[in-house]
Amino acid sequence: MKRIAIPAIVVALLSGVLMTVLAQNTTKGAEAAAPAAAAASAAAEPPAEVICFESRKGATEVTQRELKPGWPNVKCSPKTGAALWYGDPYDGTVPMGKMPLMEGIPEGNAVVKPRTAKLNLYPMCGVACHNGVGPTFSPPTLPKDKKPTATPTMAAMxxxxxxxxxxxxxxxxxxxxxxxxxxxxxxxxxxxxxxDQPQLLCGKCHGDKLRDWRDGIHGKRIGDFTSTGKKRWFTCTECHNPHNVQDGERNKGFIQLEPESPPQLPKGFTDAKFELTHPIPQH
Ligand code: HEC
Ligand code: HEC
Ligand code: HEC
Incomplete structure (x- = not known):
């Protein structure tokens, strides 16, 4: 599994922006070729809200909006609803915070999207039943140990x-x-x-993955591709559901993805047979 997954992630990491631009052009070629026309028609019709997901469906949704006229924050795949292209890779990000061994990255050049903004229950977690400190709001008894107990109220939510x-x-x-x-x-x-720093949590048990993520061979980053340039790092829970990592057909918590449409044929080609006859350079 590692052998397949890691090169795929590396390729995605290195070519993410390029690939997404290409994919976008294939599916929306006409629009890309005539942005002015697209913008004009968008202005004429009432704007329909477009929401796409970035990496984990249901947990990383982003609403399309214009950063400047004709320049969206994100372009979404009409096939899968996944974010394919970013008008500003740093939109909505905050500094990652201190991470061991990342001191060499200039301040503010490692940014993340805060998870707390995406968690529906977060605003309630620290108050009322759960703050555990005030006499009025303390739960009747705080757990004495970390052993599993039934949590029906939580499971209902x-x-x-x-x-x-x-x-x-x-x-x-x-x-x-x-x-x-x-x-x-x-x-x-x-x-x-x-x-907002789940990598510190996950890394306490998955140290190997944390190291790979820090080194850029697990996960995903977008932005400036120079080594110390500004990048948005995708955090662990933007891809992994912490409560469901072992579910799913492959026992990894990921359901199979629907692939994007194949790339557009080069101009003047009616089929892809040329790919079979293309000479392989001999060295
Ligand atoms: C492996 C670590 C881990 C375990 C075990 C775990 N959680 Fe979580 N939980 C997280 C993380 C990390 C988040 C933030 C998720 C995110 O960023 O999407 C979270 C989020 C939540 C939320 C907020 C969800 C929301 O959408 O607003 C609730 C509620 C919660 N956990 C309850 C529980 C309860 C109850 C249990 C035990 C039955 C539990 N968790 C077990 C790591 C864990
Ligand atoms: C307290 C320790 C602990 C923490 C914290 C923790 N994990 Fe795990 N994780 C485990 C264990 C133990 C397993 C089960 C490994 C096994 O038995 O195959 C596991 C399994 C997984 C798997 C499935 C691996 C596989 O090969 O099936 C993923 C993915 C994963 N964790 C991701 C995360 C992420 C993301 C976080 C942070 C939100 C996290 N873990 C936090 C202990 C932890
Ligand atoms: C951009 C998405 C993405 C991010 C960010 C990400 N992962 Fe993963 N992770 C994956 C994918 C994809 C797999 C491979 C799943 C599979 O094999 O089915 C994976 C696999 C894993 C596994 C199981 C590996 C195995 O041996 O099979 C663990 C554990 C894990 N990730 C932990 C983490 C931790 C910890 C972080 C944060 C430091 C993290 N991941 C960040 C996408 C991501």
């Missing part, structure tokens, strides 16, 4: 929690969530981690 698919029964809520600061994740010392 987040169905993936009903049958938690992470760690094959060896990982439970408070291995990841802070016991008293419920709007925070937790590190190995019991100290809180921001939900």
């Amino acid at each position: 987040v169905p993936d929690l009903a049958n938690l698919q992470h760690g094959r029964g060896r990982v439970w809520c408070l291995d990841c969530h802070h016991t008293t600061k419920r709007n925070m994740l937790v590190d190995h010392f019991g100290d809180p981690i921001s939900m």
Whole structure:
């Protein structure tokens, strides 16, 4: 699995922007060729809201809007609804925060999209039933240990929690969530981690993946391609559902993707047979 997955991710990483531009041109060739016409027609019709997902459907949705006239923040695949092209790769991002071994990256050049902005329940996590500190709002009893207990109220709100698919029964809520600061994740010392830095949480158990991610061979970055240039890093939970990593047909929490349409044929070609006869250069 690693052999297939990692080169695919590397290719995606290196050619993400190029590929997405190409893919976009194939599906929306006419529009790309005549942006002025497209803009004019868009102005005439009432704008329909276009929402696409960036990496995890249902958790990374972004609404299309214009950054400047005729220049959208994102272009979406009409086939899959996935984000294919960015008008500004840093739109909506914040500095990643301190990460060990990333001190060499100039301040503000590693940015992420905050996860907290995407979590529906987040604003409630740290208040009322869960703040665990105030006398009025403390839960009746704080858990004395981290052992699994039924969480029907939570499962009613987040169905993936009903049958938690992470760690094959060896990982439970408070291995990841802070016991008293419920709007925070937790590190190995019991100290809180921001939900905007899930890489610090995941990395405490998946150190190999954290290293690969830091080195740029796992995950995805977009933006300036020079090594210390400004980039948006996709965080772990933008791709992985932490409550469902082991579900899905391949036991990895990813459902099979619907592929994009094949690329457009070169001008003047009626079929793709030329690909079969194209000479392979001999060295
Ligand atoms: C492997 C670590 C891990 C475990 C185990 C875990 N969580 Fe989470 N949980 C997270 C992370 C990380 C997030 C933030 C998700 C994101 O960024 O999309 C989260 C988010 C949430 C949210 C907010 C969801 C939303 O959409 O607003 C709730 C509620 C929650 N967890 C409850 C629980 C409960 C209850 C359990 C135990 C039954 C549990 N979690 C187990 C890591 C974990
Ligand atoms: C407390 C330790 C712990 C934390 C924190 C943790 N994991 Fe895991 N994770 C595990 C264990 C244990 C497994 C199960 C490995 C197995 O038995 O195959 C697992 C499995 C996985 C798998 C499936 C791997 C496979 O080969 O099937 C993925 C993907 C994953 N975790 C991603 C994450 C992400 C993303 C985060 C952060 C949101 C995270 N993990 C946080 C312990 C952890
Ligand atoms: C851009 C999306 C993306 C990001 C960001 C991402 N991953 Fe992954 N991850 C994947 C894909 C795709 C796979 C391969 C899944 C498969 O093999 O089916 C994977 C696989 C994994 C696995 C299982 C590996 C195995 O051996 O099979 C773990 C564990 C994991 N990721 C953890 C992490 C952690 C920790 C982070 C953050 C530091 C992270 N991922 C960030 C997309 C991502």
